[in-house]
Amino acid sequence: MRIKQIITEAKGIFGRLPGDPFVHTNGRKANFQSVEAYPDPQMARYENADQLAQAVKEFEENNHCKIEWVNSPSGALAFAVAILHDGDSLLYWGRYLRQTKATMLGVWDNNQIPSGWSLATTGATKLQAGFDPQHLIKTENQFMSTSQVINTVKSNSPNDVKDLFAQNLQKLASGRGDITFTGMANQMEAIRDYFGEIMQPLALAGGVIKGQAEDARKLLADGANWANCKMMWPMSMNAALCDSFLIAPNGQEIGISSKGGAGAKASAKNIHDAYLKAKKEGNQDLINSAKYTISIVELIATKSAKDGPFAIAEFLNMNNITPEISQEVDEYVRTGKQNFDDVSQTALDLLSGFKVNNEVKGFNTGYAIMAAVAKTVAKEINKNPEFTQGALALLNQSSIIQVYTKMTKNGEDAVLSDFRAVYPPNFEGQILVDGGKNYYSSRIQGKLAFSFK
Numbered sequence: 001m002r003i004k005q006i007i008t009e010a011k012g013i014f015g016r017l018p019g020d021p022f023v024h025t026n027g028r029k030a031n032f033q034s035v036e037a038y039p040d041p042q043m044a045r046y047e048n049a050d051q052l053a054q055a056v057k058e059f060e061e062n063n064h065c066k067i068e069w070v071n072s073p074s075g076a077l078a079f080a081v082a083i084l085h086d087g088d089s090l091l092y093w094g095r096y097l098r099q100t101k102a103t104m105l106g107v108w109d110n111n112q113i114p115s116g117w118s119l120a121t122t123g124a125t126k127l128q129a130g131f132d133p134q135h136l137i138k139t140e141n142q143f144m145s146t147s148q149v150i151n152t153v154k155s156n157s158p159n160d161v162k163d164l165f166a167q168n169l170q171k172l173a174s175g176r177g178d179i180t181f182t183g184m185a186n187q188m189e190a191i192r193d194y195f196g197e198i199m200q201p202l203a204l205a206g207g208v209i210k211g212q213a214e215d216a217r218k219l220l221a222d223g224a225n226w227a228n229c230k231m232m233w234p235m236s237m238n239a240a241l242c243d244s245f246l247i248a249p250n251g252q253e254i255g256i257s258s259k260g261g262a263g264a265k266a267s268a269k270n271i272h273d274a275y276l277k278a279k280k281e282g283n284q285d286l287i288n289s290a291k292y293t294i295s296i297v298e299l300i301a302t303k304s305a306k307d308g309p310f311a312i313a314e315f316l317n318m319n320n321i322t323p324e325i326s327q328e329v330d331e332y333v334r335t336g337k338q339n340f341d342d343v344s345q346t347a348l349d350l351l352s353g354f355k356v357n358n359e360v361k362g363f364n365t366g367y368a369i370m371a372a373v374a375k376t377v378a379k380e381i382n383k384n385p386e387f388t389q390g391a392l393a394l395l396n397q398s399s400i401i402q403v404y405t406k407m408t409k410n411g412e413d414a415v416l417s418d419f420r421a422v423y424p425p426n427f428e429g430q431i432l433v434d435g436g437k438n439y440y441s442s443r444i445q446g447k448l449a450f451s452f453k
Contacts, residue, residue, distance in 0.1 A: 012105060012106050012107065012108050012109050012110055013035055013080075013082050013095075013108040013109070013110060013112070013113070014035055014037075014080075014104040014105050014106075014107060014108055014361045014362070015105050015361070016032045016035065016082075016110075017032070018031075018032060018033055018034065019031050019032065020032040020119070021119075021120040022084060022113070022117050022118065022119055022120055023117070023118060023120040024116045024117050025116045026116065028086060029086065029087070029120070030084040030085060030086040030087075030091055030117075031084060031085055031086075032082065032083075032084050033083045033084055033085055033090075034082070034083050035080060035081065035082040035083070035108075035361075036080065036081060037078065037079070037080040037097065037100040037104055038055055038059070038078060038079055038080070038081075038100070039055070039078060039100060040100070041100045041101050041102050041104075043100075044078070044099045044100055044101065045077035045078050045098070045099040045100070046077045046078065047077075048077070049073070049076075049077070051077075052073065052076060052077055052078070052079065052096075053073075055079070056079060056094075059081065063092070065090065065092045066092070067081060067092045067093070067094035068091070068092060068093050068094065068114050069093075069094045069095070069096065070093060070094065070095050070112050070113055070114060071095055071096050071112070072096065073096045074096075075098060076096035076097055076098055077097075077098060077099060078096070078097040078098065078099050078100045079094055079095065079096050079097055080094065080095050080097060080100075080104070080107075080108060081093065081094050082094075082095075082108075082113075093113055093114055095108050095112060101362075102336050102338070102362055102363075102364065103361075103362030103364070103442050103443060104361050104362055105361060105362050105442055105443060130158060131187075131190050131191060131194040131195040132194035132195070132197065133194075133197050133198055133233040133235070133243070133244070134235055135156060136152070136153045136156045136157055136165075136195075136198060137149075137152060137153065137156070137198065137233045137235075138152075138156055138235070139152075139235070140232060140233070140234060140235050141232070142230040142231065142232045142247060143230060143231040143232070144230060146169075146173035146202050146205050146206070146227070146231075147173075149169070149198070149201075149202060149231060150166050150169045150170055150173065150202075151166075153165055153166065153169060153198060154166040161184070164181060164182065164184075165195070168180075168181065168199075169198070169199065169202050171206075172199055172202045172203045172205075172206050172208055173202045173205055173206045174206055175206040175207045175208060176206070176208070177203070177208045177416065177418070177419075179199075179415070179416035180410075180413050180414070180415050180416070181413060181414040181415070182412075182413050183412050183413065184412075184413065184414045185409040185410070185411065185412050185413055185414050186412075187414065188407050188408075188409055188414035191407065191414055192405050192406075192407045192414075196258055196405035197233070197243040197244060197258045198233070198244075199405065199416075200243075200244065200256055200258055200403045200405065200419065201226075201231045201244050201246060201256060202231075203419055204226040204246065204256075204403075205225075205226045205227040205229070205231075206227070207226075207227075208419065209403065209419045209420075209421050210421075211420065211421050212401075212421045212422055212423040213226075213401055213403075213421035213423060215423050216254065216401045216421070216423040220248065220252050220254050220399055221246075221248035221249070221250065221252060221254065222248065222249075222250045222252075224248050224249045224250070226246060228248075228249055229246040229247055229248050229249070229254075230246070230247040231244065231245070231246060231247075232244065232245045232247065233245075242255035242256065242257055242270065242400060243256060243257065243258040244256045244258070252399060253399065254399050254400075254401065255398070255399060255400040255401070256400070256401050256403055257400050257401070257402045257403070257425065258403055258405065259402060259403065259404040259405065270395065270398070270400075271293070271297045271391050271394050271395060271450070272297050272298065272300075272301040273398065274394035274395055274397065274398040275287070275290070275294050275297065275298075275394055277397070277398060277399060278290075278394065278397060283397070286393060286394070286397060289389075289390065289393060290389075290390030290391070290393050290394050291390070292384070292386045292387060292390055293386070293387050293389075293390025293391050293394065294390065294394075295315060296312055296315070296381060296387065296433075297391075299311045299312050299315060300312070300447055300448050305438065305444050305445075305446055305447045306326075306329070306370065306444055307326075308447055308448060309321075309370075309373050309374045309377045309435070309439075309448065310323070310325075310326045310373065312377050312381070312448075313373070313376075313377050313380075316377070316380055316381070318376070318377070318380060320346060320349065320350065320376070321350070321373055321376065321377065322346065324344070324346070325344070325346060325347055325350070325369065325373065328343070328344055328347055328366070328369065329366040329367075329369050329370050329373075330366070331366070332364060332365045332366030332367075332369070333364055333366035333367060334366075336364060337364065337365040337366060338358065338363055338364060338365060339358070339365065340358075340365060343365065343369075347369050347372075350369060350372040350373060350376055351368065351369060351372050353372070353375075353376070354371070354372050354375065356368050356372075356441060357441065358441070360441055360442060361442065362442030362443065363441050363442055364441065364442060367439075367440060367441050367442055367443060367444065368441040370439055370444060371435075371436070371439040371440055371441055373439075374435035374436070374438075374439035374448060375435035375436055375439070376435070377433075377435060377448070378432075378433040378434060378435030378436075378448060379435070381433045382432050382433055387431070387433070388430045388431045388432075391431040391450070392427055392428070392431060395425060395427045395431075396424055396425050396426065396427055397424065398425060400423075400425045401421055401422070401423045401425070402421070402422040402423070402425050402426065403419055403420070403421050403422075404419065404420040404421075404422070405419055406418050406419070406420070431450050431451070432450065432451050433448055433449075433450060434448070434449045434450060434451050435448060437449040437451075
């Protein structure tokens with residue numbers, strides 16, 4: 001097949017790639033090599049615990065190793081072994097399972113590994129710091145005051161930083177911007193990109209952030225003080241663009257798009273919400289100018305992750321993506337098909353534009369075709385500049401404040417430099433539909449996504 005794009009996935013230990021780094025708290029490092037599950041998914045499980053124990057014994061004897069287990073065998077009739085290399089020797093990490101199956105992604109989480117070890121990719125390292133709202137807020141409930149937020153963060157923070165975090169948040173809520181994270185220079189990026197999502201609403205409430213935030217307060221909150229607004233943090237790590245919300249006394253939800261390093265991505269919901277805002281306000285000129293974008297975003301918002309790309313293909317009159325392909329996908333997913341025997345020529349033509357790795361864990365022919373459909377639809381949308389024009393127009397009239405957090409290092413300390421607010425939002429560049437983010441040859445993880453270019 002002709003190589004254009006690669007359908008790949010990485011989710012948990014079964015999604016790790018050769019060479020992925022792991023690090024121990026004692027400084028020891030190891031690189032991931034491979035992972036296998038036993039017995040074969042067609043067998044699914046051993047008949048009893050004795051057979052399981054015998055299989056484990058044979059594995060250890062054949063590989064001259066001792067498996068380091070991450071859980072107990074209670075109730076298990078299958079197992080998996082991950083192999084890593086620390087530069088001198090091989091490490092064998094084992095996890096007992098109830099059974100094996102065609103799709104193993106997500107069965108073994110990255111944090112379900114021997115004590116002291118952690119995944120050391122850049123993104124994982126920042127998340128493992130645990131400074132994000134998902135770790136420190138832990139709820140989508142609305143907070144009535146800054147003190148409630150501070151108390152919650154303090155109770156959920158690691159012991160060695162809870163007092164420092166609480167003190168700095170209290171400073172921000174009191175109108176002080178002289179914020180120093182003592183001894184945390186090596187974690188500055190995690191503080192900026194993740195703890196910053198918590199700092200920003202409190203800094204607004206304390207009046208630390210001025211400038212265009214004041215324009216937003218007057219227009220969106222009817223002049224109410226930010227301190228009189230409720231606060232809420234969405235818990236989904238995929239809640240793109242808006243990282244927190246201020247709910248004004250007039251009921252207006254004001255999104256905050258936190259900008260640290262890379263910034264945020266748009267989602268179908270963001271653009272759809274912006275359309276609903278324009279509709280509510282009777283902004284017919286904007287709606288008319290963004291009609292093409294709105295039609296596509298409405299299909300994404302209202303259809304399922306599987307049906308959305310097909311509905312868009314019909315809207316765009318894409319004759320190579322038919323209802324029969326949709327039925328083919330359903331059938332192959334249902335039956336667990338893992339080869340290309342008897343696949344329709346139409347489906348094969350779609351797949352010909354992509355490199356398909358049918359040896360990936362959990363591979364399914366139906367999901368591979370679905371991924372090709374999503375990528376093909378995305379490519380067709382992205383050919384038309386009208387989509388970007390409409391999406392930007394909608395986002396830039398939305399109830400969103402962009403807030404940038406700037407930090408520096410001073411010796412061993414991480415120091416807050418300033419915040420900068422942008423309102424109305426100033427989303428620029430090209431917004432592209434991403435057909436590869438949530439569609440893989442082993443699963444459908446979500447709907448069509450968007451990225452800024």
